[in-house]
Amino acid sequence: MTDNVEAEYDEYLAAGRIWGLVDRNRIKKIKFPRLSPDIVKRYLAIDDLTTSVSDVLDSLGIDGAVPASYLRPLSTGQKCVGPAITIRNILERKTPTQGYVDKEPIRMSTRDIYYLAEPGDVLVTDTGGDLSISNMGGQSCAVAKTVGLAGSIVYGAVRDANTIRASGYPVWSCGVTPITGKFRIEAIEMNGPVTLHDVRVNPGDLMVADDSGVCVVPYEHVEHVITEVEKIAAAEERMTSLILSGAPISELRPLFRKRYS
Amino acid sequence: MTDNVEAEYDEYLAAGRIWGLVDRNRIKKIKFPRLSPDIVKRYLAIDDLTTSVSDVLDSLGIDGAVPASYLRPLSTGQKCVGPAITIRNILERKTPTQGYVDKEPIRMSTRDIYYLAEPGDVLVTDTGGDLSISNMGGQSCAVAKTVGLAGSIVYGAVRDANTIRASGYPVWSCGVTPITGKFRIEAIEMNGPVTLHDVRVNPGDLMVADDSGVCVVPYEHVEHVITEVEKIAAAEERMTSLILSGAPISELRPLFRKRYS
Amino acid sequence: MTDNVEAEYDEYLAAGRIWGLVDRNRIKKIKFPRLSPDIVKRYLAIDDLTTSVSDVLDSLGIDGAVPASYLRPLSTGQKCVGPAITIRNILERKTPTQGYVDKEPIRMSTRDIYYLAEPGDVLVTDTGGDLSISNMGGQSCAVAKTVGLAGSIVYGAVRDANTIRASGYPVWSCGVTPITGKFRIEAIEMNGPVTLHDVRVNPGDLMVADDSGVCVVPYEHVEHVITEVEKIAAAEERMTSLILSGAPISELRPLFRKRYS
């Protein structure tokens, strides 16, 4: 933990924002630069958002997209954009039964990070893509909504699927399960780098998610990407109107070529 | 087949409740103790049912939950609770084509068990998690509804997905397929122990299923589990209201700790 | 390319129906016999269509069904019937980044085949079941609708899931992704034989898809299959009414036996 984090932790403690399940030396960052809400709005205005973002990341030589084949929205038709805050979990050493027998303290926690978050943040949790152990449930999502998170992207499983769907809070996950993470997983690091399927997320990167999947825009590229995405969106829209109007190939082909060369 | 089953089979035969595709020595149990409908009602009254049940099973050192990652509801938003009746299927030895050529008798059967069932029972079929071969289709579910089953949980695949969804009959399965089980699988045992993913089911156990997955409550724990679940549900509800009302950490933390220690 | 295709290509070129991304020697067939729309209508009239079709294919010793476990509809409740037109894709040799750097031409293409298609055709693309690379997106589906395709069946992934769902155009695929196929896949053959999971499709075969999965009816069996399917459907309907009316086993059993022996 750097000196900064040390001081920030004390500041947040004084402000009543420390839940306290996770040891302070597991928190890598507390304050870090966030994108302006204006940029988030520009992203949210785009249809088929992740596909255009993925195309621009391709042009930058960046692996930044995770297919919904692997990381599915709990409800279709939702969109989520915001800076990443992160938790990385690893498995407990004791079996859950032994944990119960020994009355071990609980070492998984989403609470701790919710109260460190800023409104509009997107929680990203990395439990290695596990399909059986829950990273969060309905009550956890209630906290997330209350503190103003924009959504959660879980490289692992969630529970209380029905309650989460009913709440309208947007969640992407690898799987759904009734099985608690308590006595099973431990939050080993908060606001450090994590991995979604085969894509890396640093805290502060822009998370972008819709029905097609999830994209991670590195913080330093956020403005360039939306500018390019807006150009693509405009070109695609023109193209689509032409298509729907039954325009002949001879009219469509040059526009198509223009975009891809 | 024990003497009991022998006698019960004859009784059911006389009563016109024997369909007759499955040999009588493959039926392990016909009559067995069922839970009172009152207990089923208490389970049905709980929100996020499988997650609370899973937590209590954890405290008992019992592996009893299957994630919806592996065993999905055909329609979201449904709930199903009732005592298990079971079928275990294994693959036929002849290829389906050879079965057709030789006009083999059909050896898969859900019909036989439907007519042995009591209203409120939940059918559990074990075909080893196969994703291609159907265990039951729309017509089979029509029989299930008619005899009053509460739902079906299929460790395998089902067909006629659209008809089943339209019927409102609740089904959980590993997959969906058009391919018949006829000439492919054989009902090797009825009302014996079966396996769902990695969880064991004995006939008479309480099946509990919702959007998060499926739980199996061993018959002997059914009352203890619902009593504990009701306590959890009450505590969670209080906690959630506090969260939604924006209560500070200092108020929430002690309640959280109380539940988990 | 046979002489026929050579001549047909020139004819279509003159008619403005050649998009031109795909080399002409990769197109195996342009004109081929299609089923009469009357037969398509008879198929569309059947409930639980793929399950009955699968049963008749079984009786012919033909492997022709792909479970929805592997090839899922993007929206439930849709049905699609029509003659197959096909694209087979393989991976590009250069990495996508190198493709960008070298400004490689785009070698994937659904455009080319759309304009060769007849209204009512069903596009079948084979990208080996890949879950990450998109075969087509919202704009591509807009073209498909405009030229009158009945649907698309993608042994691979698609993108713009939300736009496709909103359009009502029926699509079955293995997965959903934001990642473009441009610089990743190449259309190596059009209107040649392709594979869906473990089932072969020749151009002109009848594709039949619903919530339970996809069936491929070889061109030469299309009439026989629907005739048998109609018989099954009638028998099933009679059986289902009896079941719903609570008919006793003694009445149901002979009908059941009749169908399967």
Add this chain to the structure above:
Amino acid sequence: MTDNVEAEYDEYLAAGRIWGLVDRNRIKKIKFPRLSPDIVKRYLAIDDLTTSVSDVLDSLGIDGAVPASYLRPLSTGQKCVGPAITIRNILERKTPTQGYVDKEPIRMSTRDIYYLAEPGDVLVTDTGGDLSISNMGGQSCAVAKTVGLAGSIVYGAVRDANTIRASGYPVWSCGVTPITGKFRIEAIEMNGPVTLHDVRVNPGDLMVADDSGVCVVPYEHVEHVITEVEKIAAAEERMTSLILSGAPISELRPLFRKRYS
């Protein structure tokens, strides 16, 4: 348990052949007809045994072969032929930790079946292809060798791989693990039907295994199969000598055609 088994159990008990971990009503058969050792010898004399056997099973319309891709020999270059004795295991309901805490009795057992076996038998265990839980280890194989078993085929995992390899006792399994089956699996049935990958085994069927995989020859076809296999082997040998002598296509082709038409 039939009356036969009841009497046979008492006979074996008196003879000191009952180990006693497994309840007697879980044993389906004790005595059943075995193949003559002469037939086993004829099988053992064939090179590339499983491939020829698989070909003959194909001609009978029987699914009877499991690829070594799924069921691997622990050591290459071994061959195993003999009648099947079977164990089916399912998972315990309690977690292993709870089992330890409660001092549960051990419910897995290979001991029980070894002492019921006849020399030359092949043990087949079905634990659903699990890759983590051991079905047997070095000491268990020592018992198997002592009582004269011809080998073990494990649809699951084994442990003490090094000791088993050193002993020369032939074992095929899905995986290798250090993790005991004690407190994890229960022997639910002995000498009943079991499943290997997607192939069914009845006790008394002939197991045939080599580096290419495992075949199951149904008891009633054992003589027919070896007779056909011997014909194939002779034809193949003649063909191979011609090939190695550099015979021209014109000489080879008619022999090839003869075999396959």
Add this chain to the structure above:
Amino acid sequence: MTDNVEAEYDEYLAAGRIWGLVDRNRIKKIKFPRLSPDIVKRYLAIDDLTTSVSDVLDSLGIDGAVPASYLRPLSTGQKCVGPAITIRNILERKTPTQGYVDKEPIRMSTRDIYYLAEPGDVLVTDTGGDLSISNMGGQSCAVAKTVGLAGSIVYGAVRDANTIRASGYPVWSCGVTPITGKFRIEAIEMNGPVTLHDVRVNPGDLMVADDSGVCVVPYEHVEHVITEVEKIAAAEERMTSLILSGAPISELRPLFRKRYS
């Protein structure tokens, strides 16, 4: 089939080099440029061949390596280098049982391509990575050896593992099986482009295989790649001697940096 292939086919037919199971219009190329044996020798002289080749392909932005995790040598310690000849197989439409019943002609074939091959060629077959169906067995490998092939790389399974190992003929495959490809797969194309896992092979490309896996060097890069590989090998050898002699970091680091920047 181009005019060239037409003429070459007739030439080979006259020379007794046409086996004749595969229709002539499924053969894309017969004669094509091969690498000089001198270049093959330079490749064979390199230790840890595929890793150096993979590094050079990386520097060219080419996806050309398949891990042995997916494509394993049947025997360890072998190396194989030579120009690719290719077969692509797809599944038969009829079930194998129906194929037997109808006495279908055999449509899989390695024989046809062996007699079209030149000594030193490497056979590459693409059956989509299937783990159950054999692409070739011991007798087929005997033909391969006789005509002088350098090895076979099978994106699928092989049989007669023991005979192949004994023969010393080098084979890489995804799996091992006893199950024949006859009545299961059809050779849909010879000497066209194929796919190994996720890497493309054109006939004439250089195949390079060892214990670490398989690399495909595009024909046009073969000379550049070996020249670079030889430089790497020399540098690595120097580095390794220094390491083994216990040279300090200060001496090793500059050499390491030199290679990678």
Add this chain to the structure above:
Amino acid sequence: MTDNVEAEYDEYLAAGRIWGLVDRNRIKKIKFPRLSPDIVKRYLAIDDLTTSVSDVLDSLGIDGAVPASYLRPLSTGQKCVGPAITIRNILERKTPTQGYVDKEPIRMSTRDIYYLAEPGDVLVTDTGGDLSISNMGGQSCAVAKTVGLAGSIVYGAVRDANTIRASGYPVWSCGVTPITGKFRIEAIEMNGPVTLHDVRVNPGDLMVADDSGVCVVPYEHVEHVITEVEKIAAAEERMTSLILSGAPISELRPLFRKRYS
């Protein structure tokens, strides 16, 4: 990085033991308590080591064993025991091609940790079980041998399989590949906690590996575990001699019971 590590890093830098590819703040520990070589010897003296260790871990309620089904030895018949030093890798954000184009520095490194290690240490690397990207090759293993490591356990893939096998240096890995980790993975942390399949490793834990798989003994349990293992080994040996001498069930059963109750 704690103050300790800061000081230790400077000490090692002065001693010429810092390779310098990995930033100092990614190193969590440099000096930590190691087990006495005497204890390592006691472990090495046990046959079927991992199975006995796994049994004792079970009795402690600790998940500490990884099956060889998932983490295989490169050569059979080897054994490895020693304290863990750890590297955790995550994927690079740029594609490998972009890394080449931009001449990125190399961020994977085993060199850095080798020179921080003590003789007898076992390197554990965690790349999430990836089967395609190499964590280390022949030259890296040469360094490992030179500095006296006891072996490497790689939750990921390795390359130069042949050279590693020839060197006799013991390696366990998930897979084998020719593809470099350079420009693909980054060493995100050294000597922090890592995960093997589903088991956690802290630096200083005792790694124990043989043909059956890998076990992790938490540092605090190392002495207790070997003491229990020695008791088991003695009992098993006595049991095995009795078995091989043909002792009757009546003599074996009580010994068997004694061990497990």
